[in-house]
Amino acid sequence: MSAELAFGILTFATVTLFTPGPNNLMLMASGLNYGFSRTLPHAAGVALGFGFMNVAIGLGLGAFFASYPGFYGVLKYLGAAYLLFLAWKIATAGAITRTGSRSGRPMTFLQAVAFQWVNPKAWAMALVAITTYAAVAAFPANVGLIAGSFTAIGILSAWTWVLFGLGLKRLIAGPRAVRVVNGVMALLLVTSLYPVFAGAGG
Numbered sequence: 001m002s003a004e005l006a007f008g009i010l011t012f013a014t015v016t017l018f019t020p021g022p023n024n025l026m027l028m029a030s031g032l033n034y035g036f037s038r039t040l041p042h043a044a045g046v047a048l049g050f051g052f053m054n055v056a057i058g059l060g061l062g063a064f065f066a067s068y069p070g071f072y073g074v075l076k077y078l079g080a081a082y083l084l085f086l087a088w089k090i091a092t093a094g095a096i097t098r099t100g101s102r103s104g105r106p107m108t109f110l111q112a113v114a115f116q117w118v119n120p121k122a123w124a125m126a127l128v129a130i131t132t133y134a135a136v137a138a139f140p141a142n143v144g145l146i147a148g149s150f151t152a153i154g155i156l157s158a159w160t161w162v163l164f165g166l167g168l169k170r171l172i173a174g175p176r177a178v179r180v181v182n183g184v185m186a187l188l189l190v191t192s193l194y195p196v197f198a199g200a201g202g
Contacts, residue, residue, distance in 0.1 A: 009133050013149045017157040020188065021121045022083055023050075024161040026107065029090045029185045031165025032178070034106040039165075043158035045112025050126070051151030053116045058130045058143030082118050084190060091186035 018024075023046045030039040064071075107115070116122045129150070134142050172181060 005133065009129075009146060009149050010153070012129060012133070013153045014157075016125050017150065017153050018160065022086075022119050023115075023122070024157065025185055025188055026086060026090070027158055027161040028165035028168070029182060030106045031162035032168045032181065032185075033165075035169075036162055036166050039106050039162045041109040042107040042112045043155070043162055045107070045109040046116070046158050047151055047154035049113030049116040050122055050154055051147045052113070053122060054126050054129060054147040054150055055143055057126045058134070058146065059140065078118055080120060082115075083120075087186040087190050091183050 027039065027043055027046065030042055129146055130143070133146055168181060169178075172178060
């Protein structure tokens with residue numbers, strides 16, 4: 001693998017994983033509402049689930065969607081509907097308890113893994129990564145390199161966004177302020193769908 005291709009993979013992974021998107025906004029909301037330790041399974045599910053998704057696409061699922069693009073269109077709309085539901089859940093979250101945590105529970109590890117498959121941005125990122133950087137090495141090592149890069153950087157990104165949410169909890173005071181922040185994050189989650197449907201990819 002050339003240094004240029006390695007730099008390209010790492011740059012693409014860093015930019016796409018650290019910029020706002022459905023996963024990151026939900027991780028920030030979970031950090032705010034549930035704290036760092038309770039959100040760790042969610043963060044791990046995002047990083048490992050997206051890495052696995054890259055492996056699956058690299059090993060042939062991408063070719064299926066290239067042959068039958070209609071399935072990808074259906075997936076985008078199903079994913080968008082689910083994201084709207086999650087945005088509503090964030091906006092209408094219950095009250096924070098006296099201990100500073102929110103009643104209810106955050107997304108589990110398996111739920112976060114499964115969510116990658118209905119996340120339109122995750123599909124766009126994975127398809128672009130595999131089709132653009134597949135020449136980094138011989139198959140299937142190239143798929144492993146891409147998936148490994150996304151997983152490693154994804155862990156750092158997930159923790160960073162959870163800490164953003166935790167920082168917000170320390171900055172804002174009172175249930176009304178928390179409701180306002182949750183409402184803003186829910187709106188941003190809905191807005192994050194625009195690039196996908198506008199054809200901008202990630």
